[in-house]
Structures are given as structure tokens and as C-alpha cells.
Amino acid sequence: MKLRLDELAKAMALPRDTLERxxxxxxxxxxxxxxECSFGFATLKSWAGKHNTTFVLDEPTSPVDATREAVTLSRVLERGGVVYDLDGDDVSSVLLNMTSSVRGLGEGERESLFHLLDExxxxxSTGVGRGVALPxxxxxxxxxxxxxxxxxxLKHPVDFGAVDDLPVRVLFLILSPDVGIHLxxxxxxxxxxxxxxxxxxxxSVPSEAALLEKVAEFESRL
Incomplete structure (x- = not known):
């Protein structure tokens, strides 16, 4: 955690010069x-307790907790982007081409993701029917x-073994940092x-802008 020196001095009810010393x-x-002061919240709180020193500061919310509180589907879709005409003749080749197109992953991470999706x-099957899969x-x-x-x-429909036996045309690849967000x-x-x-x-294979607008419209009903 990071605070300015004067902010931390105030939280600990200490003169600034004393804290600095x-x-x-x-x-x-x-x-x-x-x-700027850097410290571990739990470590400093424990130290203050042992040394009978004031420590009045709210514990910071972790990035994952903050994200879990308000996951906006349209924003998450915007972050992932849209890929058109993805090639592939079967599930495995589609997954391989998908992982090559995901933003922000290194080569090793793409390979790991492919194996996780394939598994x-x-x-x-993540094919939920009506030509859609949620890998x-x-x-x-x-x-x-x-x-x-x-x-x-997809460039052309691919058999994913979906629940209704219809080939898949659109996939939404879901990646999340924890189970709660995923759900x-x-x-x-x-x-x-x-x-x-x-x-x-x-x-209609909509543009990315049109897709985000439509998703926001549907999300407002939830």
C-alpha cells in the first residue's frame, strides 16, 4: 500500500518528523x-498493535474484490474485442486459432490457455445451442x-457437439481472475x-460498436 508521508503520519497520530525519523x-x-511511503497493510497494523501505536486506516480493497462488486458485461466485452472470420475446421483448430488472437498473452500463456480450453x-461441450459456444x-x-x-x-460453422447438434458460428471466450467473477x-x-x-x-455479424451497444441494452434488463 502507498500513502504520502503526511497521510500516514495522520493515520498513525504521529508528528511527521517522528515518523520520518x-x-x-x-x-x-x-x-x-x-x-511517498510504501508498506504492507497487515504488517504495519500488526506492528502498531505490538507497539501501542495508533493506526486508523481502512484496509484496501483488492483489485479482484473491486472487480467482483461491479462487472459490466459490455465493458468486459470491449476489453476482449471482436475477431471476425476466425478460421478452423474442427474444435481443436478453432481453439488454437482463438488463443492466438487473444489480447495481452505471451506465447507460453497462449499455449497454456489452449490446453485448458481443449481440456x-x-x-x-461449451456449445450452448443456436450456433453459440461459451468456451x-x-x-x-x-x-x-x-x-x-x-x-x-467463425469463417464457417464448426461442429462443437452442442446440446442441439447445430454447428457453432459465434464464440464468446470468457477469461476471469477468479471463480466469482466468472460466474x-x-x-x-x-x-x-x-x-x-x-x-x-x-x-447479422454486427460491428464491434453495434455489439457493445446491444449488449448494454440487454444488460440493463438484468
Whole structure:
């Protein structure tokens, strides 16, 4: 956690000069760079308790907790982007080409993602019917710091072994940093793809802007 020196002094009810001297002497678990102080919240709170020192500061919310509180489907789709005319003759080749198109992943991470997606499809198809699939890893990826959904429109339909036996034309790849966020996203995108009007809209292969607008419209009903 980071605070300015004067902010931390106020939180600890200490004169600024005293806090600065303690940091310099190594008496307190805080590092100072210029006027900025860096410290572990739990570590400093424990230290303050042991040394009978005031420490009045709210524990910071983790990025994952903050994200979990308000996951906006349209924003997550925007982060993932849209890929058109994705090639592939079968499930495996589609997954391989998908992972090559995901933003922000290194080569090793793409390979790992491919194996996770392939493993998931072997357990049970993510084809939910009406030409749509929702591929995703069974567990969160370490490389995934923020949730994203990448939309893929296939060059030609591919048999995914979907529940209604219809070939898949559109895929929404769901990546999330934890299970709670994943379940929120899965619930929201599932709501959209169950709606006949949304499915007809997907058949038109809309632009990214039109897709985001339509998703925001449907999300407002949740």
C-alpha cells in the first residue's frame, strides 16, 4: 500500500518528523521514497498493535474484490474485442486459432490457455445451442488479471457437439481472475444468448460498436 508521508503520519497520530525519523532508523516496517511511503497493510497494523501505536486506516480493497462488486458485461466485452472470420475446421483448430488472437498473452500463456480450453471441451461441450459456444478454462488463469470476453465470428460453422447438434458460428471466450467473477459473466452472457432477438442480431455479424451497444441494452434488463 502507498500513502504520502503526511497521510500516514495522520493515520498513525504521529508528528511527521517522528515518523520520518522512525522510517530512517528502520524502527517501523515502512519504506520511503521522496514523500511517498510504501508498506504492507497487515504488517504495519500488526506492528502498531505490538507497539501501542495508533493506526486508523481502512484496509484496501483488492483489485479482484473491486472487480467482483461491479462487472459490466459490455465493458468486459470491449476489453476482449471482436475477431471476425476466425478460421478452423474442427474444435481443436478453432481453439488454437482463438488463443492466438487473444489480447495481452505471451506465447507460453497462449499455449497454456489452449490446453485448458481443449481440456474443458473434452469434458463437455461449451456449445450452448443456436450456433453459440461459451468456451472457458475450468479454473482461473494466473496470467488473467482482469476479466475479458473475446467475441469470435467463425469463417464457417464448426461442429462443437452442442446440446442441439447445430454447428457453432459465434464464440464468446470468457477469461476471469477468479471463480466469482466468472460466474457473474457466465450468467450475464447466458441471459443474452437465450434471447431470440439477440441471436438474430448475432446472425447479422454486427460491428464491434453495434455489439457493445446491444449488449448494454440487454444488460440493463438484468
Amino acid at each position: 522512525w522510517i530512517r532508523q528502520g524502527r517501523i516496517p515502512v519504506k520511503k521514497t521522496g514523500t 474443458r471441451e473434452r469434458l463437455a 472457458h478454462p475450468r479454473t482461473p488463469m494466473d496470467a488473467c488479471e482482469t476479466p475479458s470476453i473475446t467475441t469470435f465470428f 457473474q459473466l457466465l450468467s450475464k452472457i447466458s441471459f443474452c444468448v437465450r434471447e431470440p432477438a439477440f441471436l438474430r442480431f448475432l446472425e
